[in-house]
Structures are given as structure tokens and as C-alpha cells.
Amino acid sequence: MGQERIRVQVEGIVQGVGFRPFVYRLARRHQLTGWVRNTSRGVLLEAEGSNQQLDLFYSALNDDAPPLAAITSIIRSIIATEDSRDFSILPSSSGGGELQISPDCDVCPDCLAELFDPGDRRYQYPFINCTNCGPRYSIITGVPYDRQATTMADFPMCDDCRAEYENPADRRFHAQPNACPVCGPRLYLITATGEKVAGDPVAEAIRLLKSGKIVAVKGTGGYHLAVDPFNGPAVAELRHRKKRNEKPFALMVRDLTQAGVLARLDPIEERLLAGPEKPIVLLCKREGNGIAPQVAPANDYLGLMLASTPLHHLLLRDFIALVMTSGNVSDEPVAYRDREAVESLAGIADYFLGHDRRVHCRNDDSVIRVFQGKPIFLRRSRGYVPRSIRLHEAQKQVLAVGAELKGAICLTRGDHAFMSQHLGDLKNEPNLQFLDQTVSHLRQVLSVNPKVVAHDLHPDYQSTAYAQASSQLLVPVQHHHAHMAACMAENGLEGVVLGVVFDGTGYGPDGTIWGGEFLLGDYRNFRRVGHFSQVPLPGGDAAVREPWRMALSHCHAVFGSDAFSLKLPVFSVLADGDKRLLQRMLEQGLNSPLTSSCGRLFDGAAALIGLRSNVSYEGQAAIELEALAEKGSTEWHYPYAIVATDEKFTLDCRYIIDGLVNDLLAGEAGANMALRFHKAVAAATADICVKAGKAHGVNRVVLSGGVFQNKLLSGEVHDRLVAKGFLVFSHRLVPPNDGGLALGQAVIAGRSDACV
Numbered sequence: 001m002g003q004e005r006i007r008v009q010v011e012g013i014v015q016g017v018g019f020r021p022f023v024y025r026l027a028r029r030h031q032l033t034g035w036v037r038n039t040s041r042g043v044l045l046e047a048e049g050s051n052q053q054l055d056l057f058y059s060a061l062n063d064d065a066p067p068l069a070a071i072t073s074i075i076r077s078i079i080a081t082e083d084s085r086d087f088s089i090l091p092s093s094s095g096g097g098e099l100q101i102s103p104d105c106d107v108c109p110d111c112l113a114e115l116f117d118p119g120d121r122r123y124q125y126p127f128i129n130c131t132n133c134g135p136r137y138s139i140i141t142g143v144p145y146d147r148q149a150t151t152m153a154d155f156p157m158c159d160d161c162r163a164e165y166e167n168p169a170d171r172r173f174h175a176q177p178n179a180c181p182v183c184g185p186r187l188y189l190i191t192a193t194g195e196k197v198a199g200d201p202v203a204e205a206i207r208l209l210k211s212g213k214i215v216a217v218k219g220t221g222g223y224h225l226a227v228d229p230f231n232g233p234a235v236a237e238l239r240h241r242k243k244r245n246e247k248p249f250a251l252m253v254r255d256l257t258q259a260g261v262l263a264r265l266d267p268i269e270e271r272l273l274a275g276p277e278k279p280i281v282l283l284c285k286r287e288g289n290g291i292a293p294q295v296a297p298a299n300d301y302l303g304l305m306l307a308s309t310p311l312h313h314l315l316l317r318d319f320i321a322l323v324m325t326s327g328n329v330s331d332e333p334v335a336y337r338d339r340e341a342v343e344s345l346a347g348i349a350d351y352f353l354g355h356d357r358r359v360h361c362r363n364d365d366s367v368i369r370v371f372q373g374k375p376i377f378l379r380r381s382r383g384y385v386p387r388s389i390r391l392h393e394a395q396k397q398v399l400a401v402g403a404e405l406k407g408a409i410c411l412t413r414g415d416h417a418f419m420s421q422h423l424g425d426l427k428n429e430p431n432l433q434f435l436d437q438t439v440s441h442l443r444q445v446l447s448v449n450p451k452v453v454a455h456d457l458h459p460d461y462q463s464t465a466y467a468q469a470s471s472q473l474l475v476p477v478q479h480h481h482a483h484m485a486a487c488m489a490e491n492g493l494e495g496v497v498l499g500v501v502f503d504g505t506g507y508g509p510d511g512t513i514w515g516g517e518f519l520l521g522d523y524r525n526f527r528r529v530g531h532f533s534q535v536p537l538p539g540g541d542a543a544v545r546e547p548w549r550m551a552l553s554h555c556h557a558v559f560g561s562d563a564f565s566l567k568l569p570v571f572s573v574l575a576d577g578d579k580r581l582l583q584r585m586l587e588q589g590l591n592s593p594l595t596s597s598c599g600r601l602f603d604g605a606a607a608l609i610g611l612r613s614n615v616s617y618e619g620q621a622a623i624e625l626e627a628l629a630e631k632g633s634t635e636w637h638y639p640y641a642i643v644a645t646d647e648k649f650t651l652d653c654r655y656i657i658d659g660l661v662n663d664l665l666a667g668e669a670g671a672n673m674a675l676r677f678h679k680a681v682a683a684a685t686a687d688i689c690v691k692a693g694k695a696h697g698v699n700r701v702v703l704s705g706g707v708f709q710n711k712l713l714s715g716e717v718h719d720r721l722v723a724k725g726f727l728v729f730s731h732r733l734v735p736p737n738d739g740g741l742a743l744g745q746a747v748i749a750g751r752s753d754a755c756v
Helices: 021-031 051-063 110-115 159-165 201-210 234-241 254-261 267-276 310-318 338-345 430-447 462-468 481-488 548-567 576-588 598-609 622-629 655-666 670-696 711-723 739-750
Strands: 003-013 033-038 043-050 068-080 087-088 187-191 215-218 223-227 248-253 281-286 301-306 319-325 352-357 367-371 375-380 388-394 398-400 410-419 452-455 475-476 497-507 513-522 527-533 643-644 648-652 700-704 727-728
Touching: 003 051, 021 033, 021 043, 021 051, 021 087, 033 201, 033 410, 043 051, 051 068, 110 310, 187 201, 201 215, 201 310, 201 352, 215 310, 215 338, 223 234, 223 338, 234 319, 248 254, 248 310, 248 388, 254 267, 254 281, 254 301, 267 281, 267 301, 267 367, 267 375, 310 319, 338 352, 367 711, 375 739, 388 481, 388 739, 410 430, 410 739, 430 462, 452 462, 452 739, 462 475, 475 481, 475 739, 481 497, 481 513, 481 700, 481 739, 497 598, 497 670, 513 598, 513 670, 527 670, 548 598, 548 655, 598 622, 598 655, 598 670, 622 670, 622 711, 643 670, 648 670, 655 670, 670 711, 700 711
Parallel strands: 033 087, 215 352, 248 301, 281 367, 398 452, 452 475, 497 700, 527 648, 700 727
Antiparallel strands: 003 043, 003 068, 033 043, 187 352, 215 223, 223 319, 248 319, 281 301, 367 375, 388 410, 398 410, 497 513, 513 527, 643 648
């Protein structure tokens, strides 16, 4: 057999994840000589041996890589042999940064076994980790990624930990968060007034939780608020203190067995729950699971996640589940600095289970639901950030600052796009500060210095103001074009597509509020080829909080002034004076901008059926309408009409509302009405796509916007389009809601004249 030497450049998330010791052990197993080192681009290695052994080695590099590694590129070349005698790990080479940073990950099976082994020196140590698990993104303070550039710099390693850290054969070789009870971080338990609680912090926290207390627990990316979910009064008290009336709380369970006690799981959902990212997954409740109804009121789903840190595993030994909701006052970012956490959460939490390892970059939990056997992100954050999204082609560096709600930024470098963690509602000043901190942090750790900033077209968004305060070249991007481009980018699409973009609010170039849109275009250009019929938004933003306003607006579009005399429960609470005022608003356009919003149409339908006249969180009415529709049965859907004008198609929603009102007056079951409404919107959507596709010669459709978080509608639209011969693309890597918008902004700006 011939002797050969190869050089291999590996890029992606390959530093800080045990890749070099993996290469070292793999080379020795195959009796190869050479070396491996970290570089500014990833990992570079040279290996020498027989052709057969080199082929086996090269195949295993990708197939058997460490669990936290994410290889984006692996290039092999043949070089001259050197007749080297061994295989070694060389010091890292210097140079400009092109690194990718690993997300935070849960505790691996090996560490978990040690955690509960009485004979192990890390028995019940809540910060156990190795190169295959543990905190990464949340503790990184700079680059290159080594211990001194993390918050673990506060903890010099003891001799035993140092020996593991320096041994290439050990799974803790260069594990930057490596620690033990002798040299590492320590827990503490204090009261809301800062007084230390005597005894073992974990044992005492368990006792307090069992007694109905609310405990703030410091996790990887910040604090959670924990309470016993089987204790109804305790959950109700948490709702009261947190000022969170009805939005569901997330639950944390120890393992899949416990998850299966509370909810129904399919194999895909099990795989998502058990993966190293440990997201919250929305799952159908099991009847009689014993969970207090206050955990997820008026909701058929539970948001479940598995324990993601050693501390969580220790807490859950004595519980089937714990409420683990974000440690914040509603609408503010998650608390992550210890002193600030006590100050901001003292009116909510009775006790604080904290520790002295600093969180440098806060990171809330990711939220996912499964659609057609694949995940859809509702919130992309811990466990996935800052993992990159591969772009179809390289572009200049761009910063995109997203929208106003569900804030997230995006930075591009070459053919990679890096989305930030969830930032929250940027109307809130603390979240706007969080945006600025995140931009600075990601620019530093990714070595990105963009000269172009992309922002939403809306002039009053805080993200727009943030962009305009910079000295960079600005590229404004229309909201729904950005949604369409985000779905195109993550699916690697080029050329012209038909974008179906349904959401609640987006600033249109014509000065109206868009939200039920059919766009034709690519990354550089788009035009509106269809939309939902426009109706007034009475009271502006008030109509978002009070869906009865949209019910009245849509009924007025159908019945005119007779809408105010309809014998419908949703309008029965309106006084005659209020009716006259609202009629004037609708007919004269007073504080009632026009909107084509699909989200507001769903709100109006939910209010008419009697589900929700007021909402306490975004999307509540539509979520409850979908849940009701899933219980319905029908052989038909409400009628609709499509009006064509100059190759632009308008869905006249009046026929759908008329059918719904007739059913209401006839006493039809709410579930059947909700299902007929969903099917009507889906059928109309498919018909407009057929007409627009034929008119413009396009057979590729992308589905984006927050309304496509609706599993029932998404499925109906997808199936109808596929049946009509379309190629249909949905979101899988970023949320369809505004949390994914920055990706589209970044790619549109990258293809604009500003970057050419």
C-alpha cells in the first residue's frame, strides 16, 4: 500500500468542542502521523499513512465528529510526505478571526453519570462539564476562545483539573469551563432581601419549592423563575407577581419519560427535546396530567423542555416537573447579572438560587413546534445562537437590526449569516440596551466590522432609530420583502419567487399597514401582486389589544351601518354612544389606518366566535382560534371572492365574514366555524397563488410571516399548493415571525447597490 500525506482544513464550530483531541485520538487509532492545530479559520491538520487508513480517517472526521461540532467546510489536499514519527497537537496559529462560536449546550451523558456517581470527585457538583457539553456562548468575553477570554477566568484550575485540561486523551482536554468543587464556581441560596440561607443550597431550594415558594434559579444564560406546577395557588401567585395574566408558562422535566407523562410526543418531538440544544417544544397536553390549569390556561399545548444544566438535574430529582419561566418582569429582558436580578425580581421571587460564575451574554430559551415532521422556530435563542446560517453566496459584511417586536439582529461574514439570540420588544428601553450590547458582543467575537446597516422601512421603530444613529451606510428594507427574503435565504433560493407573507403589522410603501401579502420578486426587487382587502384598524394599536375592534371593522365592511345592530355577543357590551363614535371612526377614517393584515383578520374571527375580545399577549386570539379549529369538523369552507385588477389579485374577505356571521346567527358550533374560516383562508391563498403564478410564470412559493406559526393554516396552504404543482418552501432555520426578519434584511442589503 502506498504512503501518502494529506492536509485538511476544517471550518465551522470546531474550536472549544473537543475537535483537536478527537483528531488526535482518531489519528492514533489509524496509526497515522502528523499534527493538528487551531487556526483563525478553524482547524488545520496534516496526516500521513497508508491510503486505506487515510481514507478511513478522513471519512470519520465528518461522520464521527464530537457532538458539539458543526462542520461547514472540510477540504482535503495531497501534499508531500515528511516521514514524521508521531501525531501531535501544535499550538494555535495567530491571524485574523474567521471563527464560529459554539452555542451553549446541555450536560452530556458522561458528565451526567459522573454527577450522580458517589465515587466521582464531581459528585453532585452543579457545574460539571467537558468538551462535549456545558456553557459556551454565554460565558465568552472575547477571542480567541480560551479560558482567559471567558468568565471562567475568575477560577484558576486546581492541579487535578489542570491535568485533565492538558491531557489530549482526556475528554476535558482544553474544556475552557472545566472545574470541580475545589477550584470552580459555587452555589448560594439567599432570600429576596439578600440574606444567606443556611444548609445545602439545592436541598433547601427543593424544600422551598415543595412548600409553594417561588425561587429564581440562575441558568446558563440568565435566571428562570421556578415554582411547583402542581400547586395551583403558587402558580397563580407567580402570575400575579409577574403581571402575566394568561400567557403559558414553560415547564422543565428531568427526562423524556417524565415529558411523556404530561404531553403526547412523536419521535421528532422526542429528538428535539433530547438534543443538546434543549429547546422548549410545544406539545399536546395529556388529559389528567395533574398540572395546575393556571400553567397554560385556555391552551391545549404545554411548552416542555428537558433539564439543560447539572443544577436543573439536581433540582428535578424530587419533582416530575417545575415551572421554569423567564426570570424577568413581563416585556423586559431576562435578568442575568446577580445584583440586578435581585433588584428586579425581588418583588416576584421569594428566594434566589444563584452562583458566582458570571453570565456574560444573556440568552433566553428557544421555542419550537413541529410541523410536517420538521421543526419551526417560534424563538431562536439558547442552544442555537450563534450557530451560522449558510448563504448561497458570499457578500459584504452587513448588520441588520430587525424589527420592533421579537427583536433579533443578524451579522453577515462571507457566506455565513449569524443571527443573535431573542432580544424582546424593542419598545422597552432595557431591551434596546440589550440590542446595543448584543451588536457589540457579536461584532467582537465574530470579528465583523460592517459598513452597511439594514433596517425596517417603518420610520417609528426603535430599531430604525438605532440604525439611523450609526455612522454607517443605511439600507431601508420593506418589512414583508424582508420576510420573503429570509425564507429564500435559509432555503438557498435564487431568482424570482412568489412570497406569501402573512403577519399582523408591517409598514407598506403606500403608507397603509400591510399583512396579507403576495409578493413577486427576488433579493433586489419586489412588487405586490396580491393582498387581502383593506379594512380600517379602529383605534390603531388599540385594535391589536382589543380584537373586538377588528370584528366590528370587518362586519362594517360587509354590512355597513347595520353592523352595529347585529345581535352578536361580541358587540353586546358596547354602549350606544360608543357605537356612534366607532361608526364615525370607521366611516371617516379617524384614527383608523387601513390594513390588509391577515393577523388582524384572524383576531376579528376569534372575537366574533366569542373566543377573545381582549388579549393579554401577542397572538393570543389567533392561537385560541387555531386550537378551537382543531376540534372542528366540516365538509366545506366559507365562500370568498378574488378581484383581479391589472394582474393584481385582491382577496375580498367580506364573503368569509358574511359566512361566519350567518353561522353565528344560526347557532353553529364554534369549532366548526373556526375550521371553516381556516379552510377558507387557505383555499383563497392557494387560488391567488395559482392566478399570480400563471400570470407571472412562477411556480416557487415561500411562506413567511408570524401567521405561519399557525400549524393548521400552514398545513392547509402547503398541501393545497403542492396539489396544484407548486414548489413550496417554509422556514426551518429561523422563525417565520419577526424574530427571523433580520436575516432577510441582511441578504437584501448584501445584494443592494450599497454592497455591490
